[in-house]
Amino acid sequence: MPxxxxxxxxxxxxxxxxxxxxxxxxxxxxxxxNYIPEGISVTLQSENGMLxxxxxxxxxxxxxxxxxxxKQTITELPQxxxxxxxxxxxxxxxxxxxxxxxxxxxxxxxxxxxxxMIPGKLVxxxxxxxxxxxxxxxxxxxxxxxxxxxxxxxxxxxxLPLTGKGVVSRIITNLGVLDVVPGGLKLVELAxxxxxxxxxxxxxxxxxx
Amino acid sequence: xxxxxxxxxxxxxGLLFDGMFIAAGGFGLGGIPELLIAALREAGTRNxxxxxxxxxxxGFGLGVLLESRQVKKMISSYVGENAEFMRQYxxxxxELEFNPQGTLAERMRAGGAxxxxxxxxxxVGTVIAEGKxxxxxxxxxxxxxxxxxADLSIVKAWKADPSGNLVFxxxxxNFNPPAATCGKVCVAEVEEIVPLGALDPDSIHLPGIYVHxxxxxxxxxxxxxxxxxxxx
Numbered sequence: 001m002p003x004x005x006x007x008x009x010x011x012x013x014x015x016x017x018x019x020x021x022x023x024x025x026x027x028x029x030x031x032x033x034n035y036i037p038e039g040i041s042v043t044l045q046s047e048n049g050m051l052x053x054x055x056x057x058x059x060x061x062x063x064x065x066x067x068x069x070x071k072q073t074i075t076e077l078p079q080x081x082x083x084x085x086x087x088x089x090x091x092x093x094x095x096x097x098x099x100x101x102x103x104x105x106x107x108x109x110x111x112x113x114x115x116x117m118i119p120g121k122l123v124x125x126x127x128x129x130x131x132x133x134x135x136x137x138x139x140x141x142x143x144x145x146x147x148x149x150x151x152x153x154x155x156x157x158x159x160l161p162l163t164g165k166g167v168v169s170r171i172i173t174n175l176g177v178l179d180v181v182p183g184g185l186k187l188v189e190l191a192x193x194x195x196x197x198x199x200x201x202x203x204x205x206x207x208x209x
Numbered sequence: 210x211x212x213x214x215x216x217x218x219x220x221x222x223g224l225l226f227d228g229m230f231i232a233a234g235g236f237g238l239g240g241i242p243e244l245l246i247a248a249l250r251e252a253g254t255r256n257x258x259x260x261x262x263x264x265x266x267x268g269f270g271l272g273v274l275l276e277s278r279q280v281k282k283m284i285s286s287y288v289g290e291n292a293e294f295m296r297q298y299x300x301x302x303x304e305l306e307f308n309p310q311g312t313l314a315e316r317m318r319a320g321g322a323x324x325x326x327x328x329x330x331x332x333v334g335t336v337i338a339e340g341k342x343x344x345x346x347x348x349x350x351x352x353x354x355x356x357x358x359a360d361l362s363i364v365k366a367w368k369a370d371p372s373g374n375l376v377f378x379x380x381x382x383n384f385n386p387p388a389a390t391c392g393k394v395c396v397a398e399v400e401e402i403v404p405l406g407a408l409d410p411d412s413i414h415l416p417g418i419y420v421h422x423x424x425x426x427x428x429x430x431x432x433x434x435x436x437x438x439x440x441x
Contacts, residue, residue, distance in 0.1 A: 047310065048236040049383050056438040064239065064430035065367075065381040071237035071290075071433040082379055084386040084414075085236070085262070086318040089311025093329060123298055123305070124289030130337065131311030134330040165334030 002145075002174040003191045010035040011189075012101050012142050012172050016042050023047060023092070023132055025102035026070040028142045032101055043079065045097055047128040049088050052080035069128065089128070093135040100136040102129060104143045104168075106158045109205035111168040111180040113141060114160035126163060133164035145173035145202045152204040154178070154185070175199045184208040212373050212423050213402060217248035220396050220424040224361055225254040228281075232317060232359035233261040233271065234388040237290070238433045240381030241270045244398045244426045245363040250277055260284040260317070260357055262310060262384050264294045269431055275303070284357075286310035290433065309337060312354050314387050320356035321390025321419070328353055362392025365428070366415070369399040370408050373417025386415045396422040 003011065009031035016022060016036060023045045024032050033055075036042055044053040046068040053068060054075035062073040091097060106114040113133060116126035133139050146152055154171065170188070171178045176199050177189040184206030190199060200207060214220035231249075235241030246265075249257075250273050257280050264283050265272035274280050275293050282304035288294050297303035308316065309331045319327050328351035332338050342353040364385040367378035375397060377385060389395045402425045 046380070048239070049380050056436045058440050059437040062432060062435055062437065063379065064432045065379040067237060067239050067380055067433070071239070072436040073432060073434065074436075076379070082377075082382055084377075084382050085310070085314035085384045086387040089314050093311055093315075093331065120299075123295055125285060125287035125307050126309055126337075127287040128310035130309035130335065131331045134333065135311075162335045 001193045004174070006031060007191070008142050008172055008174060011177065012140060013037060015099065015101070015140055015170070016040055017098070018042075020098040021045055021051065021096060023097050023100045023136065025100065025129070027103045029101040029103055030070065045088070045091070046074070047088050047092065047132070049083050049085055050080065052077045054080070089131050092128070092131050095135060095137060097132075097136040099138045099140060100132040101140045101142060102132065104141045104153065106153050106155055106160050107141050107143070107168055107171055108155050108158045109180065109184045110157070111166040112158045113139070113163045113168050114158040115163050117161050119161065129163050133167040138169050139167050140170045140172060141168050142172045145175040145199070152202055154202075155204045156206065175202055181208060212417075212421060213371055214422055214424045217244040217398060217424050217426065218251060220422045221245065221248050221252060224394055224396070225249070225252050227254060228256040229254065229360040230258045231260070232357060232362045232388040232391050233259055234364035234383065234385030235270065236262055236380070236383035238266065238270050238431050240365050240377065240383050240385055241265070242363040242365040242398050243270065243428060244424065245396060246271060246273060249279070250274060253279065255279050256281045258282040258284070260313065260359060260388070262286050262313060264288045264291050266290050266433065267293050282306065284308055284313065286313055307337070314384060316354055316357040317384070317387035317391040320358040321387065324356050326353050326355045357391050359392045360394070362389050362395040364389045364395065364397050366397050366399045368401050368403055368408065369397060369420070369423045370403055370405050370417070371423070372405060373397070373420030373423060374408055374413045375399070375415040375417070375420060376408060376412065377414050382414060389415055389419050394421050395419055396424070398424050398426060400428060401425060
């Protein structure tokens with residue numbers, strides 16, 4: 001069985017190291033916060049201006065002045081700090097955030113990432129994703145390996161407009177874990193019950209040993 | 210010179226003209242200058258270029274100025290929550306300049322700080338860098354982005370004193386300070402104007418030098434995504 005969304009998030013949480021400041025994107029990346037390993041302390045940054053993001057509030061305690069980058073109501077923690085958007089992206093651009101875990105529409109074997117627009121169709125915008133991939137120490141992508149139509153999203157080269165060029169270090173999908181290395185992608189780990197042949201069949205990108 | 214005005218319309222009086230460039234604070238619907246947006250709608254000023262991280266939602270925030278066709282161009286990083294926006298953009302009625310979120314914030318900060326341009330690695334190798342100067346520093350490429358100077362800044366804060374010193378609350382601070390600094394004139398709406406001396410001078414988020422007019426009013430503060438957890 002391939003991993004489900006929560007299992008992908010749980011696997012991504014294994015990437016975290018004690019003391020890190022981390023930014024989690026919207027979607028599966030948000031779920032990573034539920035699986036931070038015991039004994040590991042990480043501080044979550046929300047790029048709208050907060051370090052030390054807490055869980056969702058109890059019903060009735062929502063505060064319109066306290067939201068995350070996905071515009072969801074959240075809570076603060078004893079170590080929370082607030083700041084403006086220029087300061088927020090200064091710490092991102094300045095390399096102070098150790099890791100970003102982001103979703104993707106497409107990722108390529110050279111580390112290119114596309115996750116912000118489908119020309120003529122979907123006009124949403126890149127938000128903070130371009131700044132994050134250019135600025136943080138390490139970019140990990142979490143995504144489904146294939147589209148709803150069964151087409152590989154792990155490609156030789158991206159077809160959609162890029163979010164960043166050569167920015168992805170590791171890809172965690174429902175089928176397994178891949179690293180971007182010279183010449184292509186290297187298989188690091190298979191999801192439980194997934195065979196290497198199944199992963200290869202779902203991957204357009206070059207796999208190297 | 211008195212900075213405190215009785216209402217949002219009075220606070221904008223004499224500042225508005227067709228074709229003007231406005232920088233607005235806010236992130237999603239958090240910390241948006243909702244009273245000043247409503248007053249802009251009433252004033253009917255047209256052909257606006259608006260730099261704002263988001264474009265509101267249908268019927269609230271900057272969405273109301275889109276519905277009334279007062280906006281010619283948006284400079285934003287994310288507009289995914291607004292169906293009317295998407296309709297006008299895809300039909301060619303509305304111009305859109307996407308800026309990465311941090312680039313937009315820094316363009317405002319730089320414009321307000323007298324810095325006409327800066328180099329950033331954000332967007333290198335993407336459509337964002339097309340037509341812009343790219344320069345290598347220490348072996349890495351950076352793209353030249355320009356500072357923004359707007360005709361008018363509209364921002365929302367939690368508290369002000371009569372001298373224009375502002376304090377924001379939690380994540381409602383967001384783009385408001387950089388947006389405030391980049392306007393030739395800045396109008397701030399607040400939930401409460403407190404007497405001089407009531408704000409701790411060590412805890413002021415934006416000094417009054419950047420703020421020219423202030424108006425106090427009641428805010429709806431709509432929540433965009435209400436997410437909660439069950440009580441244990």
